[in-house]
Amino acid sequence: MSALLSIQGMSHYFGGLKAVSNFTFDVPEGVIYGLIGPNGSGKTTTFNLITGIYTPTEGKVLFEGRDITGQKPFRIVQGGVARTFQNLRIFGNLSVIDNIRVARHFTVKSGLFTSLLRLPSFKQEEEVVREEAMQLIKMMHLEDRAFDQAKNLPYGALRRLEIARALATKPKLVLLDEPAAGMNPKETDDLMGLIRQVRDDFKVTVFLIEHHMKLVMNVCERVKVIDFGETIA
Amino acid sequence: MGNFKLPRLLLAGLIFFIIVMILSPDMTGALNGYFMVIIERSLIFVILAISLNLINGITGQFSLGHMGFAAVGAYVSGTFTSIWFKLNPHTLSHYPVFMICIVIGGLGAAVVGFLIGFPSLRLKGDYLAIVTLGFGEIIRTILNNIDYVGGPRGLLGIPMFSKFPIIMLFAFLTVVILRNLVQSSHGRAMLSIRENELASELCGVDTVRYKVMGFVIGAFFAGIAGGLLAHLLTLAHPTQYGFLPSALVLIMVYAGGMGSLTGSVLAAFTLTFLTEGLRVGIDALPEFTIASQTYKIGTEWTMVIYAILLILIMLFKTEGIMGMRESRILIIEEKK
Numbered sequence: 001m002s003a004l005l006s007i008q009g010m011s012h013y014f015g016g017l018k019a020v021s022n023f024t025f026d027v028p029e030g031v032i033y034g035l036i037g038p039n040g041s042g043k044t045t046t047f048n049l050i051t052g053i054y055t056p057t058e059g060k061v062l063f064e065g066r067d068i069t070g071q072k073p074f075r076i077v078q079g080g081v082a083r084t085f086q087n088l089r090i091f092g093n094l095s096v097i098d099n100i101r102v103a104r105h106f107t108v109k110s111g112l113f114t115s116l117l118r119l120p121s122f123k124q125e126e127e128v129v130r131e132e133a134m135q136l137i138k139m140m141h142l143e144d145r146a147f148d149q150a151k152n153l154p155y156g157a158l159r160r161l162e163i164a165r166a167l168a169t170k171p172k173l174v175l176l177d178e179p180a181a182g183m184n185p186k187e188t189d190d191l192m193g194l195i196r197q198v199r200d201d202f203k204v205t206v207f208l209i210e211h212h213m214k215l216v217m218n219v220c221e222r223v224k225v226i227d228f229g230e231t232i233a
Numbered sequence: 234m235g236n237f238k239l240p241r242l243l244l245a246g247l248i249f250f251i252i253v254m255i256l257s258p259d260m261t262g263a264l265n266g267y268f269m270v271i272i273e274r275s276l277i278f279v280i281l282a283i284s285l286n287l288i289n290g291i292t293g294q295f296s297l298g299h300m301g302f303a304a305v306g307a308y309v310s311g312t313f314t315s316i317w318f319k320l321n322p323h324t325l326s327h328y329p330v331f332m333i334c335i336v337i338g339g340l341g342a343a344v345v346g347f348l349i350g351f352p353s354l355r356l357k358g359d360y361l362a363i364v365t366l367g368f369g370e371i372i373r374t375i376l377n378n379i380d381y382v383g384g385p386r387g388l389l390g391i392p393m394f395s396k397f398p399i400i401m402l403f404a405f406l407t408v409v410i411l412r413n414l415v416q417s418s419h420g421r422a423m424l425s426i427r428e429n430e431l432a433s434e435l436c437g438v439d440t441v442r443y444k445v446m447g448f449v450i451g452a453f454f455a456g457i458a459g460g461l462l463a464h465l466l467t468l469a470h471p472t473q474y475g476f477l478p479s480a481l482v483l484i485m486v487y488a489g490g491m492g493s494l495t496g497s498v499l500a501a502f503t504l505t506f507l508t509e510g511l512r513v514g515i516d517a518l519p520e521f522t523i524a525s526q527t528y529k530i531g532t533e534w535t536m537v538i539y540a541i542l543l544i545l546i547m548l549f550k551t552e553g554i555m556g557m558r559e560s561r562i563l564i565i566e567e568k569k
Contacts, residue, residue, distance in 0.1 A: 072439075074438055074439050077434075083435055089429045093428060094425065101421055102421045102425040102438065106437040112414075115413065115414065129418065168436075
């Protein structure tokens with residue numbers, strides 16, 4: 001299997017603090033890959049480096065063989081890397097369906113003027129976007145709440161909404177930052193099934209960070225352990 | 234037949250238009266010219282308020298110099314129509330030319346909006362507020378010092394082309410266009426920036442592009458409104474476009490509800506009528522004498538009353554009249 005994501009000698013410093021040190025690893029295509037380690041070991045920083053929120057001090061990030069180091073986050077997302085956040089970042093005042101439609105927006109071809117005049121081609125395209133958003137909503141069992149404001153949803157539903165939003169960008173690689181954080185055991189079990197389903201249905205590679213060892217051991221096909229920015233296993 | 238329904242917004246616009254036309258001095262004369270001007274002013278402030286709402290309420294940025302763009306629109310279109318009028322005083326219909334001049338004024342404001350917005354919107358945070366505040370003052374100072382447009386005397390002798398139907402048409406189109414924008418994928422991208430800029434970026438939204446886009450569109454409509462105002466008052470004067478008028482538009486947006494176009498429309502009407510009412514009301518107050526000194530309360534106290542009003546809104550109804558809700562008239566139905 002070829003490497004979808006390849007990290008080569010990546011380091012990042014916050015001032016003098018070494019957050020990530022000389023990381024080198026490959027995430028092969030089609031697997032569920034886990035990254036574990038104690039708090040402050042640089043897991044989320046790794047995600048931020050991959051998605052372009054930070055630029056690595058040293059080293060390179062290759063995605064599908066292309067160098068994406070230091071690109072703007074939205075370009076990286078458009079290139080096929082989507083992510084969720086450890087502390088949810090939902091568009092609270094938008095409806096559930098609009099949350100998902102935002103993530104579909106860059107694939108919409110209708111220009112500004114077509115949209116302003118609501119020409120037929122615009123309406124057709126909106127209809128397609130709506131259908132696809134509804135499919136994702138059904139898959140995440142949110143159909144009862146599709147037109148509610150997202151901020152009124154319970155926590156577990158918001159986690160699923162974030163995953164749906166990430167999938168709506170039609171990614172090849174999904175980064176999940178502690179997807180089970182704050183979930184009860186039942187929800188965690190459901191989540192495990194969901195992660196597998198996402199990988200199989202959408203043919204994506206999943207790369208996740210988790211503290212929840214049961215989930216990691218059950219779901220992940222490969223695991224990497226880090227501490228203080230260094231690779232342990 | 235029977236299936237065809239007039240869109241609600243068009244219906245609402247038509248009803249308003251017909252009622253005002255029937256009451257206007259040209260027909261029954263139930264409303265005198267003075268009232269007509271207030272209604273026309275209200276419609277111009279509708280354009281100003283909803284275009285500022287696009288920047289402040291929808292895209293979640295903070296612009297303080299909205300009247301600066303109106304000034305650009307007013308002076309550009311005013312100059313164009315004055316020249317046209319001098320060259321062709323006997324043309325039967327000036328209105329098509331006038332409308333083109335108004336749009337040119339809007340485009341001028343949009344260009345200025347781009348020049349201001351592009352550098353300052355690349356930065357996150359409050360830089361836009363500082364830059365636009367400065368821009369409002371700079372525009373005023375520049376206009377004060379250009380003799381060609383009258384300097385501190387203002388641009389005089391602009392022909393009186395802003396008739397009610399034309400203002401109504403522009404206001405209506407602005408509402409329709411901004412409504413369509415908000416309920417499209419471009420509008421959703423803008424809304425997502427307000428909600429959470431980082432998450433928006435990680436949904437693939439080019440946040441800088443959309444912030445600039447919202448800002449430029451807002452500036453364009455402000456320019457249109459400025460042009461209409463200049464042709465209603467037949468003059469453009471630097472003091473009309475200072476910080477206080479910008480603050481008035483800002484109050485309209487906040488009072489109406491950030492992100493609610495309906496709220497901005499309502500607030501623009503309410504506050505324009507209130508301004509006139511207060512002006513007349515305060516003027517009618519008797520003089521009073523304290524310790525053999527005679528005092529008269531001046532109309533400048535309107536702004537004091539507005540400040541108190543704004544504080545009250547912030548204290549008791551933070552989200553404004555409408556909050557983020559829209560009237561059903563302004564929502565494009567979606568099947569569920």
